[in-house]
Amino acid sequence: MSKQIKVGVIGLGARGSSLLEGIILQTPDVEVVAVCDLYEDRTEHAAKAVERSQGKRPFTSQRYEDVLAIDAIDAIVVCTSWDAHIEITIASMEAGKYVASEVGGAYSIQECWKLVETYERTKVPCMILENCCYGREELMVLNMVKQGVFGEIVHCSGGYMHDLRDEIAYGRENRHYRLDQYMNRNGENYPTHELGPIAKVLDINRGNRMVSLVSIASKARGMQEYIKQNKSNDPELAHAAFKQGDIVTTIIQCARGETITLTLDTTLPRYYSRGFTVRGTKGMFTEENNSIFLDGVHDHNAVWSPEWGNVENFREQYEHPIWKKYFEEGVKAGHGGIDWLVFADFFESVKNQTLPPLDVYDMASWMSISALSEESIALGGQPVTIPDFTNGKWMKR
Numbered sequence: 462m463s464k465q466i467k468v469g470v471i472g473l474g475a476r477g478s479s480l481l482e483g484i485i486l487q488t489p490d491v492e493v494v495a496v497c498d499l500y501e502d503r504t505e506h507a508a509k510a511v512e513r514s515q516g517k518r519p520f521t522s523q524r525y526e527d528v529l530a531i532d533a534i535d536a537i538v539v540c541t542s543w544d545a546h547i548e549i550t551i552a553s554m555e556a557g558k559y560v561a562s563e564v565g566g567a568y569s570i571q572e573c574w575k576l577v578e579t580y581e582r583t584k585v586p587c588m589i590l591e592n593c594c595y596g597r598e599e600l601m602v603l604n605m606v607k608q609g610v611f612g613e614i615v616h617c618s619g620g621y622m623h624d625l626r627d628e629i630a631y632g633r634e635n636r637h638y639r640l641d642q643y644m645n646r647n648g649e650n651y652p653t654h655e656l657g658p659i660a661k662v663l664d665i666n667r668g669n670r671m672v673s674l675v676s677i678a679s680k681a682r683g684m685q686e687y688i689k690q691n692k693s694n695d696p697e698l699a700h701a702a703f704k705q706g707d708i709v710t711t712i713i714q715c716a717r718g719e720t721i722t723l724t725l726d727t728t729l730p731r732y733y734s735r736g737f738t739v740r741g742t743k744g745m746f747t748e749e750n751n752s753i754f755l756d757g758v759h760d761h762n763a764v765w766s767p768e769w770g771n772v773e774n775f776r777e778q779y780e781h782p783i784w785k786k787y788f789e790e791g792v793k794a795g796h797g798g799i800d801w802l803v804f805a806d807f808f809e810s811v812k813n814q815t816l817p818p819l820d821v822y823d824m825a826s827w828m829s830i831s832a833l834s835e836e837s838i839a840l841g842g843q844p845v846t847i848p849d850f851t852n853g854k855w856m857k858r
C-alpha cells in the first residue's frame with residue numbers, strides 16, 4: 462500500500478463535518494477523495510472544506526454506492542445517523558474497503574450477524590470509532606486493572622448521561638435524526654461510549670463475553686416538560702408523545718460472572734458524565750468524582766470528599782503508555798484528544814493492512830445491546846440472551 466491513504470467520508474452532519482475538518486484533513490498521509498451525504502448542501506460544504514485544505518475538489522455524491530465504486534479509495538469513514546451505520550459498513554466491506562463507523566446502536570440482531578458474516582467472508586476489516594476507549598481516565602484505569610491494582614473485577618457501571626433535550630427538540634430545524642428515535646423507540650439507544658471501555662476492562666470477546674441482559678425504562682416526561690417551557694407553539698411537538706423513557710437501566714451478565722450496569726439518561730436536566738466505574742475485590746475507581754479507593758490504603762469510614770480528584774496521585778505510576786506517548790507528541794484536537802487517537806489507530810491499520818484494535822466482534826456485540834434492550838423493555842424487563850458473535854472464539858482470542 463502506498464503511504465498516502467485515500468479516504469471517502471460518508472455522512473456530513475454535525476459529527477462528520479467536524480471530524481472531516483478537525484481530524485481527517487489534519488492527518489498527514491490522508492487524502493480525502495470523496496464526500497457524500499443525503500443532503501446536497503452538506504456534501505457541498507464538505508467538498509469546499511476539502512478543496513481549501515487539499516487544493517483539489519473531491520468527488521461528491523448523495524449516494525454512498527457511488528463512493529464505494531471508486532477503485533482508488535482505500536478506506537471509508539461512516540458518520541451517518543445510526544440507521545445507516547451497519548448497512549454502509551457492510552457495503553464497504555463487500556466493496557473491499559477498510560471501514561470505520563461512528564458509534565450508535567443496532568436496530569436488529571440480524572444486522573449484527575450480517576456484519577460479522579460479511580467480515581468473515583470478505584476478511585475486510587471494520588472498526589467501530591469508539592473514541593471513549595481512548596479516554597485518559599479510561600485507559601489509566603484499564604492499565605491499573607491489568608496490573609491487578611483493583612483485584613478481581615466484579616462489577617462495572619457507566620452511562621451516557623448527557624442532557625440532549627435541545628438537540629432532540631430542534632431535530633426538525635437541524636435535520637437531526639435523534640428526534641424520530643425518541644418519538645418512536647424505547648431502549649438503550651447509545652450504549653457504546655460507556656460499554657466500550659468497560660468491555661476492555663472485562664476482556665469482552667477476548668476471554669469473556671456478555672451473556673444476557675435485562676432492561677427497564679422509566680416513564681418519559683423530560684421532553685414534554687422541555688417542549689412546554691421552550692417550544693409550546695411547535696405544531697408537531699406541542700402535543701407529541703415520546704416513547705423513549707427518560708432513564709433506561711440495563712444490567713448485563715457476563716460469562717465470567719461479572720455484572721455491568723448501563724444508564725441512558727438524556728432527557729432530564731443534568732451535568733454530563735459517562736459515570737465510568739470499576740469495582741474489584743481490592744478497590745474501585747469512579748468517574749463521578751474522579752477518585753480511586755484502595756483497600757488498606759484508604760479508610761472506608763472516612764469522609765470521602767477530600768479525596769475527590771485523587772486520580773492525579775496515581776498518574777505517574779499508572780498513566781497508560783498511549784497517553785504518555787501522546788503527551789510527548791502533543792495532544793491534538795477533538796473531545797480532549799480522543800478523536801485523534803481513535804482515528805490514528807484506524808489509519809494505522811489501513812496503512813499497515815492490519816486488524817484494527819476495535820473489531821467487528823466488538824462492533825456487533827456492543828451495538829446489539831440497543832436492539833436487545835428494546836426487546837427486554839417491550840417484554841416488561843424480561844431477560845434476553847446476548848448472542849455470541851464470535852461463535853465460541855471468545856474463549857481463545
Ligand SMILES: NC(=O)c1ccc[n+]([C@@H]2O[C@H](COP(=O)([O-])OP(=O)(O)OC[C@H]3O[C@@H](n4cnc5c(N)ncnc54)[C@H](O)[C@@H]3O)[C@@H](O)[C@H]2O)c1
Nearest residue numbers: 472474475476477498499540541542545563564565637638
Ligand atoms: N463519537 C462521538 O463522540 C460522537 C459525537 C457526536 C456524534 N457521534 C455519532 O456520529 C453520527 C452522526 O451524528 P450527527 O450528530 O452528525 O448527526 P446528523 O444528523 O447531524 O448527521 C448525520 C448525517 O448522516 C447523513 N446520512 C444519513 N444516512 C445517510 C446515507 N445513507 N448516506 C449518506 N449520508 C447519510 C444525514 O443526511 C446527515 O447529514 C451518529 O452516529 C452519532 O452517534 C459520535
